[in-house]
Amino acid sequence: MSKPRYERPVLIRHEAGLMNKFGRVQALRPLTEIDGAAVDELVAAYGSPLFVFSERTLVERARELKEAFARRWPRVRLAWSYKTNYLGGICRIFHREGAFAEVVSDFEYDKALGLGVPPDHIHWNGPYKTDAALTRALAGGAIVHLDHFDELAAAERIAERLDLRPSVALRISLSVEGVPEWSRFGFHLESGQARDAVARLVAGNRLELVGLHCHLGTFIADVRAYGEQARKLARLANEIRERHGVRLGFIDIGGGFASHNTLKEQYLPGTQATPPFSRYAEAVIEGLCELTCPAREQPLLVLETGRALVDDAGTLIATVHANKRLPDGRRGVVLDAGVNVLFTAFWYRHDVVPCQETHGTPEPTVLFGPLCMNIDVIRDSLLLPPLQVGDRIALRNCGAYNVTQWMQFITYRPAVVLVGDGGRHALLRRCETLDDVVGPEQTPPWL
Numbered sequence: 001m002s003k004p005r006y007e008r009p010v011l012i013r014h015e016a017g018l019m020n021k022f023g024r025v026q027a028l029r030p031l032t033e034i035d036g037a038a039v040d041e042l043v044a045a046y047g048s049p050l051f052v053f054s055e056r057t058l059v060e061r062a063r064e065l066k067e068a069f070a071r072r073w074p075r076v077r078l079a080w081s082y083k084t085n086y087l088g089g090i091c092r093i094f095h096r097e098g099a100f101a102e103v104v105s106d107f108e109y110d111k112a113l114g115l116g117v118p119p120d121h122i123h124w125n126g127p128y129k130t131d132a133a134l135t136r137a138l139a140g141g142a143i144v145h146l147d148h149f150d151e152l153a154a155a156e157r158i159a160e161r162l163d164l165r166p167s168v169a170l171r172i173s174l175s176v177e178g179v180p181e182w183s184r185f186g187f188h189l190e191s192g193q194a195r196d197a198v199a200r201l202v203a204g205n206r207l208e209l210v211g212l213h214c215h216l217g218t219f220i221a222d223v224r225a226y227g228e229q230a231r232k233l234a235r236l237a238n239e240i241r242e243r244h245g246v247r248l249g250f251i252d253i254g255g256g257f258a259s260h261n262t263l264k265e266q267y268l269p270g271t272q273a274t275p276p277f278s279r280y281a282e283a284v285i286e287g288l289c290e291l292t293c294p295a296r297e298q299p300l301l302v303l304e305t306g307r308a309l310v311d312d313a314g315t316l317i318a319t320v321h322a323n324k325r326l327p328d329g330r331r332g333v334v335l336d337a338g339v340n341v342l343f344t345a346f347w348y349r350h351d352v353v354p355c356q357e358t359h360g361t362p363e364p365t366v367l368f369g370p371l372c373m374n375i376d377v378i379r380d381s382l383l384l385p386p387l388q389v390g391d392r393i394a395l396r397n398c399g400a401y402n403v404t405q406w407m408q409f410i411t412y413r414p415a416v417v418l419v420g421d422g423g424r425h426a427l428l429r430r431c432e433t434l435d436d437v438v439g440p441e442q443t444p445p446w447l
């Protein structure tokens with residue numbers, strides 16, 4: 001009998017990453033770089049916390065959206081929803097991809113003009129447009145979406161004063177199954193208000209009706225809602241054509257597609273539950289097929305997609321400031337970023353990924369922000385391996401609404417950077433300073 005050959009033993013550290021039905025706990029795969037830019041290098045250059053945007057993801061999402069619809073409908077326009085993220089660099093990327101601007105305030109209109117967007121490439125929405133704003137928009141040739149009868153009358157007065165016949169759209173609110181109704185915006189369809197508004201506008205003969213607009217809501221993962229919305233808008237367009245002889249130039253279905261985030265109440269992760277753009281497109285086009293106009297007169301389809309384009313492109317890098325043990329046994333981690341910068345933590349379970357190799361058994365963890373406020377919780381329960389003071393974590397999919405709705409509360413808002421081709425990176429917005437915050441303050445002379 002021959003002697004067994006000696007084999008050198010190999011020691012492998014046991015990583016006790018727990019399995020769930022989707023496989024290994026995702027948080028254990030570290031995120032050390034974003035599109036070729038090392039996280040450590042980014043933090044060394046711009047500080048922590050830090051928002052990092054991927055130019056590649058922004059472009060890919062914009063093209064994916066456009067292609068999904070353009071394959072199914074002959075004329076499609078994206079109007080970038082400024083309120084979702086109006087950092088100049090982000091808007092420029094969407095405009096470079098051919099997007100118009102969708103704005104809802106004077107400030108956003110100025111911002112779009114400042115970025116070189118011509119007024120007739122701007123859709124102006126929202127329930128509040130002052131007379132001055134409306135005058136500027138109508139005189140400049142912006143595409144104004146009227147929200148209520150007072151605004152319709154104001155637009156007519158201004159048009160008369162300017163001796164113009166401006167092109168306008170009507171915002172419509174309507175009910176679709178399974179989506180809470182946003183009836184406070186626009187003219188309501190089912191109550192008959194939308195038809196009254198059309199009749200009123202046509203009879204006034206001061207404004208030219210060129211479009212219908214409807215924004216259903218936000219983070220709508222059921223594509224059937226869009227099918228129903230498009231069908232209702234198509235039927236209204238048919239009626240307008242038959243009754244008033246008005247041929248509409250566009251139908252704007254607003255925004256609201258879900259990003260790959262996970263809502264707090266959602267069971268499946270967003271990466272599995274969120275439909276691809278192609279499924280939204282199929283549903284919308286099926287609805288638009290109710291249009292009875294000749295093919296060559298089919299209206300342009302306008303999309304105001306916001307979060308589904310930009311959310312996935314944004315990552316917030318935060319640093320562990322302290323670990324503590326809570327009385328219920330959970331581990332608490334104090335981060336340098338809280339709900340002041342990650343507003344969306346109130347309704348999303350953002351993916352959390354360490355930015356360095358971690359070892360040890362994941363345990364239930366609460367992620368706290370730095371604010372001296374009880375509500376400052378980024379994640380209230382997740383499994384994370386031990387983290388050391390100074391370790392970094394990445395909070396994924398936070399590109400939408402955070403850098404517009406963030407709060408300047410007791411601290412400075414952090415820097416935002418863009419990572420482009422080959423890992424090159426540059427600031428989109430620098431970190432705030434004391435001067436930025438106190439600059440607008442005045443001291444009354446008697447103090």
Ligand SMILES: Cc1ncc(COP(=O)(O)O)c(C=O)c1O
Pocket residue numbers: 081083084102125126215217218219254255256257304305306307308400
């Ligand atoms: C009129 C309008 N269009 C587009 C959007 C963008 O929506 P989302 O980010 O959900 O796609 C919004 C957001 O509230 C909106 O009010």
